[in-house]
Amino acid sequence: MTTFTGLHHADEPLLLPCAWDHASALALAAHGFRAVGTTSLAVAAAAGLPDGAAATREQTLRLARTLGPGPFLLSVDAEGGFSDDPDEVAGLARELCAAGAAGINLEDGLGPADRHAAKIAAVRAAAPGLFVNARTDTHWLGDGEGTTRRLDAYLGAGAHGVFVPGLTDPREIAALVRGLDGVPLNILHSPAGPSVRHLADLGVRRVSLGSLLYRRALGAAVEAAAGIRAGLAPQGAVPSYDEVQALGRRARDEDDGTASSERPWYG
Template sequence: MTAFADLHHRDVPLVLPTAWDHASAAALAARGFEAIGTTSLGVAAAAGLPDGAAATRDATLALALTLGNGSFLLSVDVEGGFSDDPDEVAEVARELAAVGAVGINLEDGLGSASRHAAKIVAVKAAVPGLFVNARTDTYWLGDGDERETSRRLDAYQQAGADGVFVPGLTDENRIAALVKGLGVPLNILYSPAGPTVTRLGDLGVRRVSLGSLLYRRALGAALETAADIRAGRTPRGATPAYEEVQALSPSLPT
């Protein structure tokens, strides 16, 4: 079992914050987060591209190249793999592993479950040690049908997924029921209106992702700060010093 997989088998859930650039990842690592993911929305928005439209393959690979040699374990959100062809998705996985990524998040977008399973098979055949977190969007994009969710998760487990992800699910009874039927760790997307991390751990959840929350909060803080200054108010909230942000970037060779 890899070090990243080990983090999914502890008594407390792995809280996986998500970065969208080098500074956000380095700052999170400096706060003691040993594993960091990427947010597809943050990567897409920063590049002026749509999220979930297979438009950010190059931007995602470029970010992974920047982050892959960091002091933390890196898991990369690859949307649906940027292709419907399992072999092409496997090639993306190879490229990510080559630059230091230890895991990927692969979403089905409520498309064909059998095609998604084929992508998982292809990735695990190409890079056996890469942690594949297989996401189903039955709650995120669909109506949260429990049978369909279980059917898809079972297919993804059988295909070799190392973990499964059900964003949008916050009901405690449904979470607990899913955990009982799984043979791999369950990942839940944190919601401020949903269960706490501690409660999710009590329910059997072993990974709690923050998704695009940090990116959206950062953008919200920037807008509030600009509005406060324009209105003559003193900005609130934490503000890292210039020197602190500068220190997040590696020194240039002399």
């Protein structure tokens, strides 16, 4: 079986779509995505809570337990670990491993680099089989200053890969790749930024879609409702009731080894 770490060193970069529930994850996996992530924005929004506020630990674990047994490798967006205490973050990592997760994404939120490094080291010690993707928010929340210093600290603490969302300039991406000397760089896909093919040419090894699919789904739902109100027919793929039901049946069949080889609309 292909390992999650191995996907970061394959011929093509890992394109990681992010799901928000069981159906979205199974539909993505059925379409050939070997790994699926979660998006903290969707977890928070579904619970009526703010993203990035360390408020969704239990909801994140609940989703991981739902998706962990699925026919894909799971990476969990865990914000900053939902705590400033490295031991508590390590406990979360153990629970994610037990749920079946293959990776964890931890963001620094521009907090102290040594504190984030301590969290990474604690996760590595508590859950050595978990791929740790260390995110710095220097470009997401700041002007990019200190990126290399922070990444060096996180790699020194044992991170397997690094994530710099908000970085879109091709020259800066290429320079960062060179400085990482083979460590997988993760970039957040931006519709206005380089294409996945361009990012691959620059040496990026992982391209995350973040909350994009969830936000597109929300937009499509509102657009469809407003269109119907205006007398228009919905556009785009619309799975039937039975096809969505089949996602649940597929998961149960895979659990008992009786999955059908037929691929419905989402495959």
